[in-house]
Amino acid sequence: MPTLDDVRVKELKEIARRVRIHVVKSTHAAGSGHPGGSLSATDILTALYFEVMNHNPEEPGWKDRDRLVLSKGHSAPALYGVLAEAGYFPVEELMTLRKLGSKLQGHPDMRKTPGVDISTGSLGQGLSISCGMAMAAKLDRRACRVFTICGDGEMQSGQIWEAAMFASHQKLDNLIVFVDRNNLQIDGSTEDVVSIEPLVSKWKAFGWNVKDIDGHDMEDIVNSVKELEESHGSPSVLIAHTTKGKGVPFMEGSLAFHGKAADDEQLKIALESLGGDL
């Protein structure tokens, strides 16, 4: 099993740090947005775009690229940060997030932002779209894979399970889902709102390969995807255990920062804890 060397892990962590700074600054500049769920998904997105996925920022519409469906569309600031770092558009544009006339809408818009593979925002819909993309790849005999990031709260949505049932029926082994298991949704703990556990056995019962991973460990994220390349005939889901607000101590595990940006004072503290502004 190939593993990442320490140097590469360090590089990925540094990119993720930069993305976290983008998330905090861009939502602060916008005065709104969802930093909590963006920060919990930052390491997964960084690992995917900088180590795992075949894609080309010079050619966003490349037909053989791997796709990313951000089913939890409110984590757009993290996706934008990663896309900018990858070179899809200038990093400076991140500060236009949510502003009138910006390419960077509050939720991802495939018609406005280079590198965004599909528009999302209404929760529960991404996995069905991923199924369609995975089917198209198989029809066209392309080797591309479809990566999907779902929120854990989305597991309460019926359409997720329609898609889950369909994907295993169609043997969509080019479909890989991350569940960003940060345990919180806007109204509280997922287990208090409507329990989604036991998550592993649910996905197993739907015919998926399932693995629990540490969603903040670059090696675990990258190696787990590589391991999946050995498994044929079934879609896969990685239950990525994460911390909402990861990297900014006062946002970690905080419900308040699900859908609220840092104020001026909080921004300073956040940047300090992330090792200083860029």
Added chain:
Amino acid sequence: MWEMAKQRDAYGKTLVELGRQRDDIVVLGADLCGSCKVKNFGMEFPERFFNVGIAEQNLIGISAGLAASGKTVFASTFAVFATGRAYDQIRQSIAYPRLDVKIVATHAGITVGGDGASHQMLEDIALMRVLPNVNVVAPADYIETAKATRVVAETEGPIYVRLGRSNVPIITQEDDPFEMGVSTMLEDGTDVTLIGTGIMVSRCLKAAKILEKQHDIGARVINMSTIKPLDEKAIVKAAKDTGGVVTAEEHVVSQGMGSGISQVLSESYHVPMKRVGIPNVFGESGGSEELMDKYGLTAEHIVESAHDVISRR
């Protein structure tokens, strides 16, 4: 009288022909593949046909993913499920990203009959025409359904096509043109205009005959097979030429085609108008013709409305 045929048969047959010509066409159904007539496509092109089961939200989402990867997708189920159950999926995943998905719904309207209100979709034109980026087509008969199927396949972007369950009279000819957004004048007249869509077009023709024979009234009959974009030019011209407009649709009158036409006329050329359709109520079980009669959708109702319009001129 007219020969009868089902619109959905024309849809199913044309889809197979399209499948032979284009390998980027993918067809999806949701457990009503036989009723929606997409089964034959599935038999000939099994690799490009997917039955998603009773899961309409998934049907629309999968269609979006296929279209985002370059396919032209036809997704079919009953109108009530296609537009009602999956409305947010159509809005968010098809309309907003402007993806090339054709939602071809069958069993629209009250002529569904015995299944009753739960299956009689009378609000779908309203739901679809209000969505940005989505165009709406309701062919009049078998021949026009075949043409519409071809034209929507070649017209990029989201389109909703509304088909019925029952046999309907064949009133158009093979060589009549069909163009998105362009209506056709089937009869010319100067006393009043009857604008029909879908299965109501034949009833407008019948009404025009009655008006001519029994009342010496010359009615212009327009087939408004594209409900969005509306053929505003033809609507305004008809209003100017005839001084009164009756619309007819198998749909609730609130926010249907007639509402669209009244909106056009209220902003550009005022004439007396009457909308023939179903009041804002749910349907019920019954025979198709019995229901059409009870809910005010016969040629006689159109004739009555024409008199009303003329009397208010």
